[in-house]
Structures are given as C-alpha cells and as structure tokens.
Amino acid sequence: MKESRLMxxxxxxxxxxxxxxxxxxxxxxxxxxxxxLEYLSLEAHKRTGMVVLQxxxxxxxxxxxxxxxxxxxxxxxxxxxxxxxxxxxxxxYIACAELPCLLVxxxxxxxxxxxxxxxxxxxxxxxxGGGHGDYRMIVLAPSNVQxxxxxxxxxxxxxxxxxxxVMILADGALGQMMExxxxxxxxxxxxxxxxxxxxxxxxxxxxxxxxxxHIKPDKMEEINLHLQAKYKEIEKEETRFATIxxxxxxxxxxxxxxxxxxxxxxxxxxxxxxIKVGVFRPKTLFPxxxxxxxxxxxxxxxxxxxxxxxxxxxxVEDVRLAVNGQKKVEFHGRMGGIVPSxxxxxxxxxxxxxxxxx
Amino acid sequence: MNEKTMLEEDLRxxxxxxxxxxxxxxxxxxxxxxxxxxxxxxxCPGCGHGVAHRLIAEVxxxxxxxxxxxxxxxxxxxVFAYNYLNIDMQEAAHGRASAxxxxxxxxxxxxxxxxxxxxxxxxxxxxxxxxxxxxxxxxILIVFINNAIYGMTGGQMAPTTLPGMKTTTSPFxxxxxxxxxxxxxxxxxxxxxxxxxxxxxxxxxxxxxRRAKKAILKSFEYQKLNKGLCFxxxxxxxxxxxxxxxxQANKWLEENMLPYYPLGDLKVPNEKEN
Ligand code: SF4
Numbered sequence: 001m002k003e004s005r006l007m008x009x010x011x012x013x014x015x016x017x018x019x020x021x022x023x024x025x026x027x028x029x030x031x032x033x034x035x036x037l038e039y040l041s042l043e044a045h046k047r048t049g050m051v052v053l054q055x056x057x058x059x060x061x062x063x064x065x066x067x068x069x070x071x072x073x074x075x076x077x078x079x080x081x082x083x084x085x086x087x088x089x090x091x092x093y094i095a096c097a098e099l100p101c102l103l104v105x106x107x108x109x110x111x112x113x114x115x116x117x118x119x120x121x122x123x124x125x126x127x128x129g130g131g132h133g134d135y136r137m138i139v140l141a142p143s144n145v146q147x148x149x150x151x152x153x154x155x156x157x158x159x160x161x162x163x164x165x166v167m168i169l170a171d172g173a174l175g176q177m178m179e180x181x182x183x184x185x186x187x188x189x190x191x192x193x194x195x196x197x198x199x200x201x202x203x204x205x206x207x208x209x210x211x212x213x214h215i216k217p218d219k220m221e222e223i224n225l226h227l228q229a230k231y232k233e234i235e236k237e238e239t240r241f242a243t244i245x246x247x248x249x250x251x252x253x254x255x256x257x258x259x260x261x262x263x264x265x266x267x268x269x270x271x272x273x274x275i276k277v278g279v280f281r282p283k284t285l286f287p288x289x290x291x292x293x294x295x296x297x298x299x300x301x302x303x304x305x306x307x308x309x310x311x312x313x314x315x316v317e318d319v320r321l322a323v324n325g326q327k328k329v330e331f332h333g334r335m336g337g338i339v340p341s342x343x344x345x346x347x348x349x350x351x352x353x354x355x356x357x358x
Numbered sequence: 359m360n361e362k363t364m365l366e367e368d369l370r371x372x373x374x375x376x377x378x379x380x381x382x383x384x385x386x387x388x389x390x391x392x393x394x395x396x397x398x399x400x401x402c403p404g405c406g407h408g409v410a411h412r413l414i415a416e417v418x419x420x421x422x423x424x425x426x427x428x429x430x431x432x433x434x435x436x437v438f439a440y441n442y443l444n445i446d447m448q449e450a451a452h453g454r455a456s457a458x459x460x461x462x463x464x465x466x467x468x469x470x471x472x473x474x475x476x477x478x479x480x481x482x483x484x485x486x487x488x489x490x491x492x493x494x495x496x497x498i499l500i501v502f503i504n505n506a507i508y509g510m511t512g513g514q515m516a517p518t519t520l521p522g523m524k525t526t527t528s529p530f531x532x533x534x535x536x537x538x539x540x541x542x543x544x545x546x547x548x549x550x551x552x553x554x555x556x557x558x559x560x561x562x563x564x565x566x567x568r569r570a571k572k573a574i575l576k577s578f579e580y581q582k583l584n585k586g587l588c589f590x591x592x593x594x595x596x597x598x599x600x601x602x603x604x605x606q607a608n609k610w611l612e613e614n615m616l617p618y619y620p621l622g623d624l625k626v627p628n629e630k631e632n
C-alpha cells in the first residue's frame with residue numbers, strides 16, 4: 001500500500017532502501033548522513049531481514065559492498081564527501097568488475113574536512129570518474145525528498161539493468177530537510193540468482209570469477225571497449241532531465257539537485273519582473289543531457305544560460321560543451337556550505353542578461 | 359633422424375612404458391583433487407603458494423563443499439588463485455580481502471567463505487580490515503601466507519620481514535629502530551574474542567604440510583558450525599625474492615623464520631563447550 005509521510009531526506013531514503021528489498025547495507029558514520037545508518041540499524045533487520053553492518057571505515061564498507069554485490073544481491077553504502085573519497089579505489093574495482101550496487105553521497109563542503117554544510121563540490125568526482133581508470137557511474141541527482149525515495153528504487157533497477165554502480169548525489173540540505181513523501185510498497189528481497197554471481201559453483205556450470213584484473217593488454221583493452229560501449233548505450237537510454245517554462249524563455253537557468261528548486265523560485269521572481277526565465281534540470285548527471293541542452297541552445301528565443309551550482313563551477317563545463325558556443329553561458333556559484341538565494345540568482349540574471357534582452 | 363636421436367626416442371618410449379606401469383591404479387596413493395584445475399601455476403619453483411593452494415583444494419574436495427564455497431584472493435602473488443581453484447572466486451583490492459569476504463558471508467551465511475592473503479596485504483595495508491573482521495568474529499577462514507617479503511612487486515620489505523633481513527627496500531637489512539619490528543599479527547588476532555581458532559603452520563616439510571592441511575580442514579568444519587573466525591597462518595617460502603634455490607629456502611625458513619614465528623596453535627576452541 002502506498003503511504004504518505006512527513007520525513008527527513010536521509011530517513012526517507014533509508015525507508016526507501018528497506019522497501020526496495022535491499023539485501024545489505026554497509027556504512028560508516030559521517031555527518032550529514034548518519035541518519036541513514038541509524039534508521040537502518042533500528043528498522044531494517046526486523047522488517048526484511050536485510051543485513052545492516054557498521055564497518056570499521058568507508059574503505060571496508062565499499063569492499064563489503066563489492067563482496068555482497070558479487071553474489072548478485074542488492075548491496076549498498078552511503079556516506080558524505082570525505083568518506084566517498086576513501087571509497088574511490090573500491091568504486092573503480094566495482095565499475096571494472098561490473099557489479100551492480102547503489103552508493104549514496106550526501107555531499108558536504110570541501111576540500112579537506114571542509115564543512116558539514118551542503119555543497120555540490122563532488123560533481124567532478126561523481127561524474128568524471130573519481131577513482132582511477134576509465135569508468136563511469138550512473139549518477140542520479142534528486143532535488144527533493146520525494147526523489148530521495150524514488151531514486152533508490154530507480155538506482156537499484158539501473159544498477160542491475162546495466163551491471164554498473166549507481167550513485168545518488170544528494171547534498172546535506174536534502175538529507176536534513178523535511179517534506180511530505182509518498183512511499184512505494186514494500187518490495188520482495190531478491191530470490192533469483194544472477195548467472196554471473198559467485199554463489200558457489202554447481203557441477204554443471206563453469207566457475208564464476210569477479211575480478212578487475214586483466215594483465216594482458218589486449219584483454220584489458222577488450223574490457224575497456226566493452227565498458228565504453230556500455231556507457232554509450234547508457235547515454236542513449238537513460239538520460240533524464242526536467243524542463244520548467246523553457247518554451248518561451250529567453251534565459252535558461254541550468255542547475256541540479258536542491259539548487260534547481262531555488263532556481264525555480266528565482267525564475268518566478270524574474271517572470272514577475274517581466275524577464276522570461278526557464279529552468280533546465282538534469283536528473284541524471286551521467287548520462288548528461290547534452291543533446292537536450294544543445295537543442296535548447298539552438299532555439300532563437302533563448303539568449304543565454306546561467307548555470308547555478310554550490311561549487312566553483314563544475315557542471316557548467318558540461319553545459320558549455322552542450323551549448324557548444326551557440327549562446328553565452330554564465331555561471332553563479334556559492335561555496336563553503338552557503339546555499340544561493342533566489343534573490344541573488346535574480347540579481348545575477350539581471351546583471352548578465354537584462355541589458356541584452358529586448 | 360640420426361642414430362643418437364633414435365636412441366633417445368627409444369629410451370623415452372621405454373620410460374613411458376615404465377611410467378604407465380608405475381601409474382597403475384593399485385599404485386596410486388595421491389590424486390589431484392577435482393577442485394584444483396590443470397592450469398599450470400605461475401608460481402616460482404619452490405614457492406609455498408602451490409602447496410597451500412593444493413591443501414585448500416584437497417580440503418574442499420574431501421568435504422564435498424565445492425558447490426558452496428567462495429574464495430577471495432586479493433592483490434599479491436596469489437591474486438590469480440582463481441586460475442587454479444575450480445570454485446567461485448572474487449579478486450579483491452590490496453588489503454581488503456577480509457572486508458570482501460565479510461560482504462559475501464553476511465549475505466550468504468550458509469556458504470563457506472575464505473580469504474587467502476599475503477603478509478603485505480593482511481598485516482600492512484589491510485591491518486584494519488584484518489583486526490576488525492577477526493574482532494567481529496565473522497564466520498570465515500582467513501589463510502595467511504607469511505613469507506616475510508613482497509613477492510608480486512619484487513622483493514620489498516614486508517611487515518613480517520625479519521630483523522636484519524635484506525630486501526630491496528631494506529638493502530642493509532631491516533633496522534628495527536627505524537623500520538620497526540616484524541609484526542606478529544597472528545599473535546594479535548589470537549587475543550580477540552571473535553577468533554575461534556588460530557594457528558601457525560608451515561609448508562616446508564611433509565609433516566608440516568599435513569599439519570597445515572589439518573588446520574584448514576578443522577577451520578572449514580568450525581565454519582560449518584558457525585563458531586567464529588578461523589585464522590591459519592602458513593609460514594611459506596619465497597625462494598625468488600629470498601634469492602635462494604628451493605632447498606636453501608626451506609633450510610633458511612627452518613633456521614630463521616620458525617624461531618621468530620614458532621609453529622603451533624595460538625588459540626584452540628574450548629573442547630568442553632563443543
Ligand atoms: S615471488 Fe615469491 S611468493 Fe611470488 S610466486 Fe615467486 S616465490 Fe612465490
């Protein structure tokens with residue numbers, strides 16, 4: 001039965017984890033996402049029998065995920081920026097071994113120990129690799145508590161569809177804010193056995209091996225080409241985005257996650273002043289909606305883009321690639337855990353575009 | 359074909375005949391376990407890994423648990439263990455085998471899970487994972503190959519390198535004042551309540567090989583009973599990086615390794631409880 005509740009982002013995500021039929025969660029406390037581990041420790045085992053284990057470190061967590069995911073079960077971890085940095089080696093192994101799993105990064109401000117306040121400073125790390133070698137994660141960017149719930153189920157589905165790690169890239173504010181959410185029904189734990197999983201070798205099949213080691217260059221290149229071909233397919237099939245009032249817009253705000261909602265408010269303020277502003281929000285950061293932005297940029301009514309992020313300008317590089325010089329792309333960013341206000345975004349729109357708009 | 363080669367050919371045929379008569383059924387005292395594949399091993403002559411692999415394969419075959427066993431081999435000379443053992447296996451990042459094994463065992467508690475780790479892996483980069491996996495008393499077997507050196511990377515100092523022992527990164531001998539003493543990690547984990555059985559064995563003599571096999575066998579039996587973590591250290595040789603031939607290596611192991619790493623049980627189950 002579907003159910004509505006008022007919930008904090010982290011807790012709503014944890015509730016969705018239980019309902020998604022997840023088999024195992026391995027994690028280590030770090031602000032601002034410890035509620036996920038706490039909620040699961042309290043609720044999960046008694047409700048579905050899923051494994052919840054507090055590991056000795058993020059390094060251990062991600063390798064436990066590797067082990068559990070290698071058996072074909074639904075396995076996951078969550079952390080925040082410095083903890084995700086510690087996991088990068090493991091994520092790279094997981095990507096090469098093609099293990100499906102869900103990773104959640106409730107991003108805080110960096111670099112270093114930084115601040116526990118919200119940030120989008122990990123875009124590059126999540127979208128462009130983070131760990132070593134040529135690999136990609138599917139990256140989902142929720143912008144409200146409802147999506148913190150929905151992307152858990154979607155994340156596991158995509159992870160198994162593509163045998164690839166999926167990351168939910170949230171931020172500290174999304175994790176902490178309370179909103180009404182609709183929860184999906186409890187799903188079954190997995191019973192089917194994946195043909196590639198290491199569950200013990202029956203007499204009638206070859207042994208299964210989970211590995212990321214391919215010493216011979218031609219074999220390694222074969223794996224590389226296979227992975228790249230898979231990523232191309234993912235780009236074709238899984239790109240997701242939302243557009244708000246873009247049809248008649250003169251200025252497009254590009255933003256993901258929480259910032260996209262603030263941009264919506266800024267767009268309303270702008271329209272009240274007679275400036276036609278729309279919002280383009282990627283829901284998947286990899287694959288990035290290059291084509292959609294490129295087509296938007298070709299439209300005559302659009303004068304330019306203002307990319308807004310809680311960082312020094314990371315996604316803006318992809319927006320520029322997508323726009324490909326057709327229109328100008330401006331950037332507005334805040335760092336240090338400061339969330340930009342609709343008013344300052346409006347001021348930026350006026351500063352960068354109003355003289356040119358007729 | 360000249361006379362000489364014809365003669366050689368003849369002799370070879372005779373040898374084959376003799377061999378066939380020796381390898382007849384009633385003479386067979388040992389057979390390769392079906393869990394061990396025919397792939398030629400890449401290990402150096404005299405290396406202990408081959409023997410240790412065979413022991414694990416024998417135990418798995420004898421217990422009939424091939425269908426229910428998952429092995430984990432991390433970075434190190436034995437990272438290719440999955441090429442030799444006919445069971446489902448996972449390769450793990452350097453030092454993380456026991457965390458990977460934890461992940462497997464937790465979601466499939468009814469299966470047998472073991473990790474097979476070298477000294478650099480288990481007692482240097484993976485010390486935290488080793489200690490905590492042992493401390494949680496995960497129901498797995500950790501096989502710890504201690505040859506006092508980094509084999510795969512070419513003979514660098516390991517956490518278990520002996521005092522004064524020369525390696526490529528302790529070219530003047532391990533100076534314990536600046537490089538620390540060899541880490542007796544097996545003694546450390548033996549103190550943890552989560553560890554049910556902890557022993558140190560070797561594969562340098564037939565008698566020790568038999569003891570090592572017994573330890574592995576016992577560990578799988580304990581695992582079946584969910585008793586907690588079993589930890590089997592195998593003191594092993596690395597003739598290549600010790601720069602010795604296999605015979606010298608075995609002698610050196612006996613005279614230098616075993617005094618520092620004495621063989622025997624470090625923790626045995628309280629039989630009364632069983
Ligand atoms: S380098 Fe040493 S440990 Fe590695 S295979 Fe050769 S002898 Fe064995």
